[in-house]
Structure formats: structure tokens, C-alpha cells
Amino acid sequence: MKTADILRAAARNSFRSKLRTTLTVLSLFVGAFALTLTTALGAGVSDYVQRQVATLGANDILLVSPAATTSTSDGPTEYDPDGRQQSGQATPLTSGTLLNQADVDTIDGIDGVRRVDAIDQISVDWIEASSGGARYEVDINPTSSIGQSDLVAGEQLDQDSSEAQIVLPEDYVSALGFEDADAAIGQKVSLGYTDAEQAQQQVEATVVGVARASLFAAGAGTNSALTAEVADAQAVPGQPRAWPIAVAYLDGSGSGGAVTEDDIAAVKSDLQADDLAGQTIEDQLGVVQTVINGIIGVLSTFAVVALLAASFGIVNTLLMSVQERTREIGLMKAMGMSNGRVFALFSLEAAVIGLLGATIGALAAILVGSAIANVAADTLLADLPGLRILLFDPVNVIAVVGIITVIAFLSGVLPARRAARQNPIESLRYE
Structure with a gap:
């Protein structure tokens, strides 16, 4: 039997028991649907965050503000006429404490800082x-x-x-x-x-x-x-x-004057010694990105659990199929079909079931997710224009379908191995 014949036979045999196969496909559908949505959620949020970072300029700057220090005294803080002023206005990038001229001069004198601009509010x-x-x-x-x-x-x-x-x-x-x-x-x-x-x-x-x-x-x-x-x-x-914030432009020690992680770390350390805090834009988004990744990870875990349950369904479906087709397996082997060909036939049946469930689940997720994203953009996320909460990247969707198909294929290894090892004479005698 040629490879093309095995593929056609695997696709045809997958639906010998339509009800059993349909239930298995549905279990894979749930996992594919959930995993496609969580992947799209991660892609949508990451794309938006990256575009926000891009709006704040190059990677050779540090946003400098007073360090968040905690007073150790039990009573009120003593007034210092040369100290920092306080402001009631705060933004996502600034705190209520203001930089003074001494702070700006200190920043300007740090090794690795090319220029410093104090930002008026x-x-x-x-x-x-x-x-x-x-x-x-x-x-x-x-x-x-x-x-x-x-x-x-x-x-x-x-x-x-x-x-x-x-x-x-x-x-x-x-x-x-x-x-x-x-x-x-x-x-x-x-x-x-x-x-x-x-x-x-x-x-x-x-x-x-x-x-x-x-x-x-x-x-x-x-x-x-x-x-x-x-x-x-x-x-x-x-x-x-x-000033609420100052921008420190850094000199780079990397190739072509590029600013390296070591350059940033050195300036941050010097700033910290002077009770100042320097942050890159990525630092500002670090906590937000961590929370988002955590939520996506939890949702993805539920999808993986659904896929694991579906894989047991595939094993059960193919084991029953092997038992029901024992005489057929014996006949195929008696006519010269090799163990490898029998193994391939049953393994591909599992892959066909996985591919079908994954494809249907991914397509359904794209349809439902696109509708949800459009509604959310006009309602809940109207204050964040440009944010598409679910972004279906074709590469990610294909990856999800491919992963689920591989999981299904691996789930079919045990039943396929059992079918390949059957003795043709004993199989032909099976009632």
C-alpha cells in the first residue's frame, strides 16, 4: 500500500464510528478553541504594549524621578528649604515628588549620561x-x-x-x-x-x-x-x-554607540546612590506585562487540560477501533502489509481526528473572537483606541493547529503499536 493510499484509508477509517469520532473531535474542539483565544489575547495585548513603548521614543533614554523613599521617623518630616517640592499632579510616568535643580545637575554629572532634559509640567x-x-x-x-x-x-x-x-x-x-x-x-x-x-x-x-x-x-x-x-x-x-521627571540620554558602549544593558544598569546604580530612580519604558510596563502573562498562562492551562482529556479520548477511540478491526488487521498483514504500514495507518487516523478538531476549533475561535474584539473596541475598550484585545496572527493559529495535531498523533501511538504487533494468524481467528 502506497503512502497516498494509507492517507486516504486513514481519513476514511477515521469516521467508521461516526458518533465516537464526533465526540472525540468535540473534545479537541474545546481545547483548540480555548488555546486559540488565549494565544490571540496574548498577541493582542503584546502588540498594543509594544506600540505604546514605540511612542515614547528610543531605547537610549532613562526616565528619571525621585526615588520612593520611606521615612523612618515616627513624627512629621522636618521641613528642608532645599529639599524637593511636592505636587498633587501624578501621571503614569511621574510621582507626586518633584525634581529640583540639584537633582538635574546630579543626573547630568553621572558617567554615561550624554544630556539631561528636565520636563516641565x-x-x-x-x-x-x-x-x-x-x-x-x-x-x-x-x-x-x-x-x-x-x-x-x-x-x-x-x-x-x-x-x-x-x-x-x-x-x-x-x-x-x-x-x-x-x-x-x-x-x-x-x-x-x-x-x-x-x-x-x-x-x-x-x-x-x-x-x-x-x-x-x-x-x-x-x-x-x-x-x-x-x-x-x-x-x-x-x-x-x-520638574516631575527628567530624561537622561545615554552614551552607549556597544557596537556603533548602541546602549547596552550594562550601560543602563550602571547609570541606574549611580542614580540610586543619589536617591533617584531611572527606568526604561520596558521597566514601566514590566509589572503590567507580568500580570497579563500570568492571566494568559492560567487560561492556557485550562486549554491544555482540555487537550489532555481529549488525548485520552483519542487513545480510547483507537483502541476500540483496533479491537473491532482485528480480523481486518490480520487480513492486511497476511496480504503483505508491513508492521510499519499498519502503525502508520492507525497513527494517521489519530492525526486526522486531531487536525479536524483543531481546525474547527481554531476557525470557531477566530469567528467568535473577532466579533468579541469588535464589540469590546466600541464599548469596554473605547478609551484605549488602537487596542485590539484579540489579535489572530496566522502563524500563531497554524502553530496551535499543528501542536494539537501532533498531540493527537502521539496519542495514537499506543493503539497503533498494538495494531502493528498483532499476529496475523491469531487476528484472522478472532471472533
């Missing part, structure tokens, strides 16, 4: 279209001067331009009276803020881009010219300047 009261209309509250993202926005339309901020520029959040476009994101590009908006003397001031800015919200880019983005103008107006005369 400004407060804007409202925004409106320069042509008039309603005014809306708006927050300014303090990291917009170092990162790249996830743009819907327009261009990134030009930090070297002397013109005041702004990147609008996507949900402000229609509110400010613009027809769509493209129509907002090049238009003027007015920003109102309160200066250090509690007087109301306005500044006009040009809309250069419209951006989606993200993990780190909540609020509008402003370029250095606009940020500096408002920050100078809000600085209290005689009071030392303070």
Missing part, C-alpha cells in the same frame, strides 16, 4: 477653537516633548520650532467644531491658563496632529516652545524651579 484650564465656540477642559501630557504620538492625522510635534504647536486628542476634534481629523490640521486653537499671579492668560497654538489615546499619552501634546511659554508664566518668582 504645565497646567491648562481650557481649550477652544480660535474661531470661537465652547471651551473644554484639557490636560497636557508631560512626556509629549520626548515621545511620538500615535497619530490619526497630521505630523509629530517639531520640538525645534519657535511656533507654538499642539497635538489634539482624537475625541476633541468634533467637540471643537472640526469636520474630521484631517480638517483640524493647520487650524488654530486657543489655550487658557492661570499664571503665577493668578491672572487669566491665553496662548494660540497650531494643530499639527491628531492622536489616539494610549497608556502614556493621555491628554494633548505640546511642543517645547508652547510648554516653555506657559511654564515660564506659571513659575512663581523667587521659587526654585521643579
